[in-house]
Amino acid sequence: MADEQLPLAPPAHAYNEDSIRSLDWREHIRLRPGMYIGKLGDGSAADDGIYVLVKEVIDNCIDEHVMGYGRTIEVKITDTRVQVRDYGRGIPLGKVVDVVSKINTGGKYDSKVFQKSVGLNGVGTKAVNALSNYFLVQSTRDGEQKSAEFSRGELQKNPKPTKTSQRNGTLMVFEPDDTIFKNYRFIPEYLESQIRNYCYLNAGLAIHFNGQKYLSENGLLDLLRHKTDEESLRYPIIHLKGEDIELALTHGNDYGEEHYSFVNGQYTTQGGTHLAAFREALVKTVREHYGKDYDAADIRASVIGAISVRVQEPVFESQTKTKLGSLNMGPDGPTVRGFILDFVKEHLDNYLHKNPDTKEALKKRIEQSERERKDMAGVKKLANQRAKKANLHNRKLRDCRLHFGENKHDNEQLTTLFITEGDSASGSITMSRNVETEAVFSLRGKPLNCFGLKKKVVYENEEFNLLQHALNIEEGIENLRYNRVVIATDADVDGMHIRLLLLTFFLQFFPDLVRNGHVYILETPLFRVRNKKQTIYCYNESEKQQAIRQLGRNPEITRFKGLGEISPDEFGKFIGDNIRLEPVILQAERSVQQILTYYMGKNTPARQEFIIDNLRLEKDLITSDVLPVEEAPVEQLEAAEIEVV
Structure with a gap:
């Protein structure tokens, strides 16, 4: 029987000359913004794209300062607009448009001009331009001024140069595109941290941010002074240059460990070769200095360190420059690892010889960590065995398919663990979540208040042990399974208490999780206001009043007191693209122990005074902050509840 030849099915998509497209620079940046600025986000995370845009503009000003031009930078940021002015040399007037609108165009390819610059790819300000509704660049050089205005990368105004009496320098103004950065907002603490880091890394540089002056005279020494409570440190800060x-x-x-690493003035939040070398150098130097084979974990336990290096033509692992990939200090220089190992071995060893009190205090800190580790070894082994069995049938965890760091996937930044209270709340979230990226961990009532307890309680308490295994943070946050850890509790007193107890757990035993911006509070609506045509969800009293005015007389008003009262269909709207997350940010001026002692310690007079001074009646809140009393709806004037604000 002859073989039958089956007809070939026509291709679903023809692949021919017409399939090949060439995008211009603006189209490509707008189509693939993640390639240039990382994740987009709404500003609730420190590495969201809107902060990268700010950084790209300021980086150019910093490079001018490093080259010896300009000691002052002025930064003004409102809800929607960013304005940055430096007093460097200014962009050559004939290239003002090209520098911000032609990809791979810039002055940093000439290594003689910018030997150790952070922005080497000629992309930064072009990305800012393409991703902004409005973008202005203005350069002043030797009595002449040239400006150009753009919208989403397209040139709108290009006037000829004019005479001016202003000082040399460059001004850039932009407004992020709200169709790309949806519902974005700048969080002042993140911006202030950016500004401070620039100053710590460039001693003598003054940055005026929204009217306040930031200046550092002692570099990284000032950074650690700002980040720590010096009175609680085991020994004075060691500063080596x-x-x-x-x-x-x-x-x-x-x-845990607390590290701040920088390359050419860039804050490398994900570390890289320089941070790995610093951690290795500390262990090797301490072992050799004391002549003892201390465990590396004991040496680095509770360490607080900062390192900054200058590398010629650095190689980063992404355009956002958050992780250094360079192996060498320069084309003809030593390796990064060898350079740092040699420096730390010589200078730290000399410092310890010259400062015997510091030497003894460091030794005691290491040996204390060693005792604690050995004391916990037995408890830890038993707890891990129980956790291993529980993980096979862990009813507390409804896991997702993608995990942070395990999959090189575009959505791994969205991997989220919701920590909920009770079955009803976890049930609603579980039914409405995205099973690819969102997991749910259900608590059984209120967790233990672990303030002041030793870390072995994490292993002795089954719930805490299962939680740390779900997050995979037992040995540190390098293998964290979820990028966002979201505390989702009811908007009542019990819910607030559970929230505080969880934050105490993280701050007490895993402060790196909070410091690195992984912990959030889920905001869910307090009210649903609707009529037959429209439903509006409101997150506070002010939004509720606005919804009442918008919908007219006698709308139906529902007050959500618990997450379990929100149906799965509704919940899906609150944890999807429009999720509202409030980041947990540590105040740099206060140490973790100061914060925990104030909020979770014994009822101190200071805390009592704060509560008494800030008690306000809900009736007073309504009349003073929202509406005149005669306009307030009747349902708001029910029996007054006490609220702490």
Whole structure:
């Protein structure tokens, strides 16, 4: 029987010359913004795109300062607009338009001009331009001024140069495109942290941010002074400087490691070769200095350190420059690892010889960590065995398919663990979540108040042990399984208490999780206001009043007191694209132990006074903040509840 030839099915999509497209620079940036600025986000995370846009503009000003031009930068940021002015040399007037609108165009390819610059790819300000509704660039050089205005990368105004009496320098103004950065907002704490880091890394540089002046005279020493409570440190901060390297180091009393690493003035939040070398160098130097084979974990326990290096033509692992990939200090220079190992070995060893009190205090801190680790070993082993069995049938965890760091996937930044109270709330979230990226961990009532307890309680308490295994943070946050840890509790007193107890757990034993911006509070609507045609969800009293005015007389008003009262269909709207997350941000001026002692310690007079001074009646809140009393709806004037604000 002859073989039958089946007809070939026509291709679903023809692949021919017409399939090949060439995008211009503006189209490509807008189509793939993640390639240029990382994740988009709404500003609730420190590495969201709107902060990268700010950084790209300021980086150019910093490079001018490093080259010796301009000691002052002025930054003004409102809800929607960013304005940055430096007093460097100014962009050459004939290239003002090209520098912000032609990809791979810039002055940093000439290594003689910008030997150790952070922006080397000629992309930064072009990305800002393409991703902004409005973008202005203005350069002043030697009595002449040239400006150009753009909208989403397209040139709108290009007037000829004019005469001016202003000082040399560059001004850039932009408004992020709200069709790309939806519902975005700038969080002042994130911006202030950016500004401070620029100053710490460039001693003598003054940055005026929204009317306040930031200036550092002692570099990384000032950074650690700002980040720590010096009175609680085990020994004074060690500050060492050399050519192309600066570091600061001390030990505190908190669990975990706290590191700040920089390359050419860029805050490398994900570390890289320089941070790995610094951590390795600390262990090797301490072992050799004391002549003891201390465990690396004991040496680095509770360490607080900062390192900054200058690398010629650095190689980063992404355009956002959050992780250094360079192996060498320069084309003809030593390796990054070898350079840092040699520097730390020589200078830290010398410092410890010259400062015997610091040497003894460091030794005691290491040996204390060693005792604690050995004391916990038995408890830890048993707890891990129980957790391993429980993980096979862990009813507390409804896991997702993607995990942070395990999959090189576009959506791994969205991986989220919701920590909920009770079955009803976890049931609503579980039914409405995205099973690819969102997991749910259900608590059984109120967790233990672990303030002041030793870390072995994490292993002795079954719920805490299962939670740390779900997050995979037992040995640190390097293997964290979810990028966002979201506390989702009811909007009542019990819910607030559970929220505080969970934050105490994280701050007490895993402060790195909070410091690195992984912990959030889920905001869910307090009210649903609707009529037959429209439904509006409101997150506070002010939004409720606005919804009442919008919908007219006698709308139906529902007050959500618990997450379990919100149906799964409704919940899906609140944890999807329009999710509202409030980041948990540590105040740099206060240590973790100060915060925990104030809020979770014994009822101190200071806390009592704060509560009494800030008690206000809900009736007073309505009449003073929202509406005149005669306009307030009747349902708002029911029996007054006490609220702490």
